[in-house]
Amino acid sequence: MAEADWSHYRALEAVLSEGSLSAAARALGLTQPTVGRQIAELERRLGVVLFTRSPQGLHPTDVARDLRPHAQAMAAAAGALARAASGGAGEARGTVRITASEIVGAEVLPPILARLARAHPGIVIEQVLSNQAEDLLRGAADIAVRMVAPSQEALTARKIGVVRLGLYAHRSYLAHRPAPQSLEEMAGHAIVGFDHETPFLRELLRRLPVSREQFTYRADSDLAQLAAIRAGVGIGFIQHAIARRDPGLVELLAGQLPFELGIWVAMHEDLRASRRMRLTFDALAEGLAGYLAPPP
């Protein structure tokens, strides 16, 4: 089996991600004929048809779909390598890629990262906001802030504490609908919730007398949900510390529905050797601990 050029794998990954030769060429800083030739050469080397050509783009074959996770793993590793090289091990300089949930990344981390940036101007932060936790080992990110315990080995993880959640609605919603006074009264209300099944959602449905049909607003994006609650679309869960910032939000059934999630910071243990990784890890742990501490 003739080992193919790794550059061709990169072209494959780009075409699979972007959906066409032209788009992949733009993403890679190359031209469309070049990417087209690389794909053709790769097909020749592998002895496999990867795409069916069409004027509105390429259509990946089953084989190409099978190859995609491997190509993405290569891309993740390549990114991790470039980041690792972006600063000497002993310097507070270089790039650090952080993954966190959308809520945490947009509502909680910014002030923490701002302090870090002031203290260490040489550190460049890249944020990846997603609810998928799968990618620390693959190198898609260096440090993760997660609401589930990191189960994987070879990870340095620290549990920071727990975030408490409560049910909230905006005044504008409560102007039309009386606030529920008990769990039972939730039955008729509009609820802002998730589109896809998640462990969090299953736990929620187990404890609340609501049905899926009551989720009158659904969005995969937690930030969109938060915005929807703030806009008065319906009732939903918000972290207390975030809800407190908006005086228009009213807590419902206070104390009747205790809900909390653990919060962890994790990174690959190999990265402890790097000063900027340790600094960022510690800044996140310390900053999140301050966020969790109840206000005076």
Added chain:
Amino acid sequence: MAEADWSHYRALEAVLSEGSLSAAARALGLTQPTVGRQIAELERRLGVVLFTRSPQGLHPTDVARDLRPHAQAMAAAAGALARAASGGAGEARGTVRITASEIVGAEVLPPILARLARAHPGIVIEQVLSNQAEDLLRGAADIAVRMVAPSQEALTARKIGVVRLGLYAHRSYLAHRPAPQSLEEMAGHAIVGFDHETPFLRELLRRLPVSREQFTYRADSDLAQLAAIRAGVGIGFIQHAIARRDPGLVELLAGQLPFELGIWVAMHEDLRASRRMRLTFDALAEGLAGYLAPPP
């Protein structure tokens, strides 16, 4: 940060593995000036010094050492990609890479794989014999036979059963030393054991009244240990099913020291879509079950 050519990463991985530009060039099927230029270009792009040149080869800097795991991750993913492309998903054809311990790979698997090869001549088997279990997710192997429960997510694992171990020595050893009749009499004997600390070794030391100093023969290779016991060097643990094949081996303290290990077959769940992967997985599971079943 100018994204570097992935081919240069490949050159970096090869130079780190092989130790010199010339050796890397041979491994890659290129020439020494080419690899040298690629490394120089990579250093320029990353803005980092990777190697200190010397007449007896290159010496990697600290930075290069930090980059190595990422480069290896890329190499593993590239290999997995090439294997995935080596046969259509629906065909019993292509390459499958199996990792197992040395003992299992050399003593147990061959007949199982021989049956598989007869039934499906299109499947090409690559074996990696090592005691490190870390590499299924990274793509360094497709299927693993392991003596520890696979803890990682995204893995399809099946527990086959348990292998029972016993203490054995060869007749030629017992000709000079009387066979121990109790655990206490083990104290003076020569023991064939492991060089490095392993979970297995710690468990062993906990249960046996022996000290590290009694390990008169140490080897990291389990196969070397097995050969040493067969040659009469000393006493050691062997799987019953393997020991039974050599009439010169005598079991010691039979029944007094029950020792067993679970055995699992695992692969990444993405690979279930491939027919040759499923076939190999099932052949391993079935063959190992037959190996574990006690003879009539």
Added chain:
DNA sequence: GAGTTGTTATACGTTTTTGTATGGCTGAGG
């Protein structure tokens, strides 16, 4: 239906990369 924007495919000149052929250097073995 004409025009715009998207796509892939092909032809050709140029740039870049690669290989071959060197030379110089160090360390091991006779």
Added chain:
DNA sequence: CCTCAGCCATACAAAAACGTATAACAACTC
């Protein structure tokens, strides 16, 4: 001490890859 085998660096010609320009086609907008 000398030779030999390993290594890296450099010079130059050959080969491969790249970009530009262009054609052909589909879909969507006006």
